[in-house]
Amino acid sequence: MANERTLRSQVLSGVQCVYAGLVIALLVLGARQLYTSWQTRVAIAEAPDAIRAVLASQESAWNAKDLDGFMAGYWRSDDLKFLSGDDVTTGWQATYDRYHAKYVAGDNKMGKLTFTVLDVDVVSSDAAIVRGRWALVKPDGSTPHGLFTLLFRRIDGEWKIVSDHTSAAEK
Numbered sequence: 001m002a003n004e005r006t007l008r009s010q011v012l013s014g015v016q017c018v019y020a021g022l023v024i025a026l027l028v029l030g031a032r033q034l035y036t037s038w039q040t041r042v043a044i045a046e047a048p049d050a051i052r053a054v055l056a057s058q059e060s061a062w063n064a065k066d067l068d069g070f071m072a073g074y075w076r077s078d079d080l081k082f083l084s085g086d087d088v089t090t091g092w093q094a095t096y097d098r099y100h101a102k103y104v105a106g107d108n109k110m111g112k113l114t115f116t117v118l119d120v121d122v123v124s125s126d127a128a129i130v131r132g133r134w135a136l137v138k139p140d141g142s143t144p145h146g147l148f149t150l151l152f153r154r155i156d157g158e159w160k161i162v163s164d165h166t167s168a169a170e171k
Helices: 002-063 067-071 092-103
Strands: 081-084 087-090 112-124 127-137 145-155 158-168
Touching (some): 081 092
Parallel strands (some): 081 158
Antiparallel strands (some): 081 087
């Protein structure tokens, strides 16, 4: 009888350990899920300001005639896309070369650039769509301007433009 009670006690103790282990595992998983959910909410809440800071940095770099600084806002990848007019430019270097040829080389001068962000639509913790206006005052007095739609991705903790569709208004 005593052996039977001891055996029953050991079995009960083992079952209690299993239940305790399951409860602890569920608590840890639940806490992890809450933490991940909190991190996602924080990333989404902070995204608009971080993205606006990228655009402000680009604007400042452009106005300082620093094309390299301006291009720092773009994803440095062969998969970067830049669409304007009837042209599709693929890759960071090709996009850099396009800007250089159009705004730096020869008599082309960069001028004063202004971005006006219309909206930042954060679609996930690592992706956002930005719509806005751009305006350029060139040294010759001309004022090209238009609209842009940018796809930003959070890559290695930094927001980068991975796709840029820019249009110019009719002259």
